[in-house]
Amino acid sequence: MAISALEFQQLNRLFEQHTGISLGKNKADIVASRLASRLRASRSPSFSKYYRLLLTPEGQDELQIFIDKLTTHETYFFRExxxxxxxxxxxxxxxxxxxxxxxxxxxxxxxxxxxxxxxxxxxxxxxxxxxxxxxxxxxxxxxxxxxxxxxxxxxxxxxxxxxxxxxxxxxxxxxxxxxxxxxxxxxxxxxxxxxxxxxxxxxxxxxxxxxxxxxxxxxxxxxxxxxxxxxxxxxxxxxxxxxxxxxxxxxxxxxxxxxxxxxxxxx
Ligand SMILES: C[S@@+](CC[C@H](N)C(=O)[O-])C[C@H]1O[C@@H](n2cnc3c(N)ncnc32)[C@H](O)[C@@H]1O
Missing domain, CATH: 3.40.50.150 (Vaccinia Virus protein VP39)
Structure with a gap:
């Protein structure tokens, strides 16, 4: 599903509020693809509905998953x-x-x-x-x-x-x-x-x-x-x-x- 400029802006702002990380505008497609499975899992028909879910008390578990999906976790034993x-x-x-x-x-x-x-x-x-x-x-x-x-x-x-x-x-x-x-x-x-x-x-x-x-x-x-x-x-x-x-x-x-x-x- 395509993400609109406004939807990207809203989700990016929410991500930044929680992590301090701001994703560049060129990351919109990556954000859309990393969140696609979460839209399905949360039965959100659009990114704006998903965004609204993340703002609700019932959406707080999903908010953790949202943060997890958009952060980079690459690591390995004895790295460097x-x-x-x-x-x-x-x-x-x-x-x-x-x-x-x-x-x-x-x-x-x-x-x-x-x-x-x-x-x-x-x-x-x-x-x-x-x-x-x-x-x-x-x-x-x-x-x-x-x-x-x-x-x-x-x-x-x-x-x-x-x-x-x-x-x-x-x-x-x-x-x-x-x-x-x-x-x-x-x-x-x-x-x-x-x-x-x-x-x-x-x-x-x-x-x-x-x-x-x-x-x-x-x-x-x-x-x-x-x-x-x-x-x-x-x-x-x-x-x-x-x-x-x-x-x-x-x-x-x-x-x-x-x-x-x-x-x-x-x-
Ligand atoms: C690329 S991993 C680095 C892991 C390990 N330090 C290494 O070098 O292999 C980056 C980690 O930073 C975490 N992270 C991102 N923003 C953070 C924040 N504001 N506070 C704490 N951890 C954060 C992410 O969740 C992610 O697991």
Whole structure:
């Protein structure tokens, strides 16, 4: 079904109100195709009827699905692997004295980044407490992260020594899946939150991964997100951004350790 300019504008505005992301006008066809199945499922005869449904109290579950459909969730285990190696070697030489070590996968999608971090932390600090939290605006992503069931075809991204130690192949109807061992999962938690208006995430993180999400926001919103993130990072803590997301106007409290990897320093 074709989407009119007005319908696109209405849906785009609603999406921006909830996520902070504005989709360019050239995305109208993509929006129409990503929402086509939702029009059918919600029995909405047009995009404007679908829009009106999203504004009603009964439409709030559908609103979550709408957000999920229009956000990009691509992720995989040990994405940009050099950053995980950097973290591993950094902590081998700079062991934090305090406990627990706390890491945050901000915009965690379905959890692969958070569990990759968990494997690194467990390897480094297996005899000390550590914790990873993952947050995402998408309810569906957070549910998938909590469920921690991944297609076996994706396990190859995990370094072999971690695959052997932390991954368990499913059986029966889960034979095509794998999951992570319970001791690893137990030290990871996931929750919904919006990077522009964080309500559940506390402070004092040693490591924050904020990768492949800033690119979706305009400059003022990127800055607002970075402010929210940096104030939650401990002095001496590390911030990792995606490879295409290097900071142009880096605040003085951040020292560059490597492209897209920063350490918070006391001023
Ligand atoms: C491309 S994924 C990145 C996943 C992971 N960080 C990685 O690099 O592999 C982007 C994620 O950002 C989430 N997202 C988009 N806008 C957000 C917002 N305002 N607050 C929190 N998460 C958001 C999306 O739901 C999506 O799961």
């Amino acid at each position: 692997q050099a950053q995980f190696e950097f973290l591993y070697h950094y902590y081998q030489h700079n062991r934090p004295r305090h406990s627990p070590i706390r890491a945050w996968s901000a915009a965690c999608s379905s959890g692969e980044e958070a569990y990759s971090l968990a494997m690194i932390l467990d390897d480094l600090f297996y005899n000390r407490p550590w914790h990873v939290i993952g947050t995402d605006i998408s309810e569906m992503s957070v549910l998938m992260a909590k469920d921690a069931r991944y297609a076996i075809s994706t396990v190859g991204k995990i370094p072999k020594r971690y695959r052997i130690r932390y991954c368990m192949k499913g059986t029966g109807k889960n034979a095509d899946n794998f999951t992570l061992i319970p001791t690893l999962k137990k030290q990871c938690s996931f929750q919904e939150d919006n990077l522009l208006n964080l309500t559940t995430v506390d402070f004092s993180f040693d490591v924050i991964f904020l990768r492949n999400v800033l690119i979706y926001f305009d400059k003022p919103k990127q800055q607002a997100i970075l402010n929210n993130i940096i104030k939650r990072l401990n002095h001496g803590g590390l911030l990792f951004l995606g490879h295409s997301e290097a900071m142009r106007d880096k605040p003085a409290c951040l020292q560059t350790l490597s492209p897209c990897i920063y350490k918070k320093v006391a001023l």
